[in-house]
Amino acid sequence: MSVNLQGLKDNARKTAITELQACMADGTSLSLALKQAHWNVKGPNFIAVHELLDEVKDRLDPQIDNMAERIQQLDGVAVGTVEEVARATRLKPYPTDLTSVADHLREITDRFRSYGERVRAAIDTTDDAGDASTADVLTEASRQADKDLWFLQSHLD
Numbered sequence: 001m002s003v004n005l006q007g008l009k010d011n012a013r014k015t016a017i018t019e020l021q022a023c024m025a026d027g028t029s030l031s032l033a034l035k036q037a038h039w040n041v042k043g044p045n046f047i048a049v050h051e052l053l054d055e056v057k058d059r060l061d062p063q064i065d066n067m068a069e070r071i072q073q074l075d076g077v078a079v080g081t082v083e084e085v086a087r088a089t090r091l092k093p094y095p096t097d098l099t100s101v102a103d104h105l106r107e108i109t110d111r112f113r114s115y116g117e118r119v120r121a122a123i124d125t126t127d128d129a130g131d132a133s134t135a136d137v138l139t140e141a142s143r144q145a146d147k148d149l150w151f152l153q154s155h156l157d
């Protein structure tokens, strides 16, 4: 059944679905990378970093959920299967041979920066296309990503 929001131009709707879908794929890829790091990290500050990685994932996942649900409100189809995410993500593949705290934090913060950059770009694109509500969903995701990048980065400096 179509939601068919009134007053939202077709171009705004289509642009928003495309941008949300791309950010969703990047976010899901980042979420899985956080779990990979959570499971495999070893070294100084183990428990702090191990727990932080899970906390960051727990704050990232609801943002991905908001993006997927916004796609549904726009009469799109949210695609979040691992096969499609692997095809669509713009993040670099996460290495599976890392163990040290420093290596994991470097790789994770690197991907958080890429994710943040792409979400920020999507905020502008969807706002310019005329969907302020999608830009707002993405703005919330961006604000959370910036904060968690700060938490993660602070363990490296």
Ligand SMILES: [Fe+2]
Residues within 6 Å of the ligand: 038, 054
């Ligand atoms: Fe765990």
